[in-house]
Amino acid sequence: MPPPRRQSSPELGNLAVGLQYNKNGRPIRRRKRRADHDFVDSSILQLGEDDITEAPSDDEDTEAPRKGRKRQKRSPSPTPPPLNPVIYNEDPDEPSDNERMGGWSACKLPKAAIELTFNIPLGFHGPLVVKMDKDILNALQKTCCDVGPLPQRASSTAMTRAKTKKPHGFKVLPAELRNKIYEMLFVADGTLSFHNPHNFCRSAQFLRTCKLVWREGCSVLYGQNKFVFHRNRNQRSPFWEPNPKEIGYQDFRLFLKTIGPDNLACIRDVTIHLEDAGQAATPYLSSQEARRYVNDGHLIDCLRILRSAELRKLTLYFSGRRSLARTDVKFLSHLERVKADEVDIPFRFHSYSHQKIHLDVEKELVELMKRKKKLYPELH
DSSP: OOOOOOOOOTTTOOSSTTOEEOTTSOEEOOOOOOOOSSOOOHHHHHSOGGGOOOOOOTTOSSOOOOOOOOOOOOOOOOOOOOOOOOOSSOOOOOOOHHHHHOOHHHHHSOOOOOOOOOOOOTTOOSOOOOOOOHHHHHHHHHHHSOOOOOOOOOOHHHHHHHHHOOOOSTTTSOHHHHHHHHHHHHOOSSOEETTSGGGGGOOOGGGGSOHHHHHHHHHHHHHSSEEEEOOEEEEEOOTTOSSOEEEETHHHHHHHHHHHHHHHTTOOEEEEEEOOOOTTTOTTOOSTGGGSGGGOHHHHHHHHHGGGOOEEEEEEEEOSSSOBOTTOHHHHHHHTTOOEEEEEOOSOSSSSOOOOBOHHHHHHHHHHHBOSSOSOGGGO
16 A cells, blocks of 8 residues: 655645655656757657657656557659550551562462453353453463562582682782882881981881781891981970980880880891980089990890890990990990890991990900800801
C-alpha cells in the first residue's frame, strides 16, 4: 500500500496535488520538454500529435509500453502515360512489286490453261472456227514471264587464269632493281654532312610505304652514305631560358638516339670533327679548359652510343687549342671503346692546320680502336 501522505509546508506549497507513486512507494516525477526554437526534431514531424508520449522516469521499474512510429505516407505516384495498344493479330505485309508482276519464281510454277469464252447466239447450228495467232500468244506470254537470261558462271579456265595472274607492283620487281631505286632516292652524291643545312631538305618518306621497303631502304640509307659530324657553333635555347647556348654536339647525339639501335647497326662510314667551343658563343663557361671537347658531355654520350655500331671505317679529326695527350684519360677511355675495321686519322685536314694529337697517343689509339677480327674482310 502507498505510504501515508505527508503534510505540506507553507514554504514548499501543496505537494499532494497531482502527485503519484510507483509500486516501490517512490513519487513519480514528470519531466517537461524544453522548447527549442533553433531546430525541429524530425521524429516529432513523423509522429502525430496524439502519438507523443512522455518518457518514463528512471525510478520506475516497469517499462512503459512503446508505441510504434508511424511512417510518413508517401505521396501517390503519378499515373503512367497511356501505352499504345498491343496488336496481337497483325495483318500480313503487302506483296512487293516483284511478287505482283510475277517474278522468276512465278515462271517455275505450272502454267494455267488459256480460257476462251464464246457468246453463241441462239439458233446457231453451223461449225464454230476459231483462228489464234501464235505470235500474239507468245507476246502475251513474254510480258507475263519476262525475267531475262540467267547469269552464266565463269568457266574453269577463266578462274584458273585469274588465280595465276600475278599482281604488278614494286614488290614484284627484282631485288637488283629495287636496290637501284633505293640508291637513287637515299644515297647522296658526296658526304652527308650535318654541317650543311641543305642536307636536311632530303626526305625519307618512301620508307613509310611498307615493312619490306623500310627494311631494305634503311640498309641503303644508313649503310651506303658517309656521315660527317661537326660542332654546330650556332646558338639556340628553349622558350623558358632567356640566354641562348651553343648547340655543339647536341644534334649529333639526338640523331644517334632517334634512329634507334637497328638503324645504328647499319651505319658503316662515320667522320667526326673534334673541335673546342668558341668563347663568344659560350660566355657561361668559366675557363678555356671547360670549353675543350674532351669535357663536352654530349660528345662523350655520342661515343658511348657508337660502341654498339658496326662501323667499317671511322675517320677522326682532332683540332683545338691544345693537343690530345695521355693526361686526357676520361676522353681516351670512351674513345678507345668505339671499334671499326679501319680507323683513319689523317695528318692534315686543311692546308693550314694539322692534327692536334701526340704521335705516340695516335698510334696506340688506332691499335686499340681497330677490331682484331674484321667484320668486312673484303676491304683488306
